[in-house]
Amino acid sequence: DAGVIQSPRHEVTEMGQEVTLRCKPISGHDYLFWYRQTMMRGLELLIYFNNNVPIDDSGMPEDRFSAKMPNASFSTLKIQPSEPRDSAVYFCASSLGRGPLSGELFFGEGSRLTVL
């Protein structure tokens, strides 16, 4: 089975531009998470979904960030407008909420965002 797929792998953009990161979770997983990793702040949970419904978005830094999950196989994280301090690696992860593998996070390879 394919793992979590994220795109783009690398994104370089200029301040003020809109950035959209995409994620395809593992088929059958009912939880989807967006994390951000920086040297200063480590791994931060931004938002997570259960059965496509946002459950906790308290980690979203500000209104410039938004996330959607229109169906079970696709999610987006959008930053508009982007700022240099948004530069980070953004990870998408999915997991099962039941069964012997429940709770284990399966991460994508990450999207490295650089905002100039």
Next chain:
Amino acid sequence: AQKVTQAQTEISVVEKEDVTLDCVYETRDTTYYLFWYKQPPSGELVFLIRRNSFDEQNEISGRYSWNFQKSTSSFNFTITASQVVDSAVYFCALSVGWGKSTFGDGTTLTVKP
């Protein structure tokens, strides 16, 4: 609120040495789950182990072993006979329910040949 502390920021060992990575957690919940993840230089995060709060049995998987002690709120990870390929950042994480996991800051392990 949940908290995970990995006091060791960086550890450097020589190949074949044993090394223990410490993890201390805080939670008021009686049911919780503990995890270890590995992030090699390539960047992806890989799941290593999950432990339930009601199961304090230690676990061994090859050169890896985990020591879970509720009395000290610790979930330590030992690599026996370390190898260069073990060089990575290791994260301990805590989850209450199947929702959000709280990660520690990670321990960077360098294994020198």
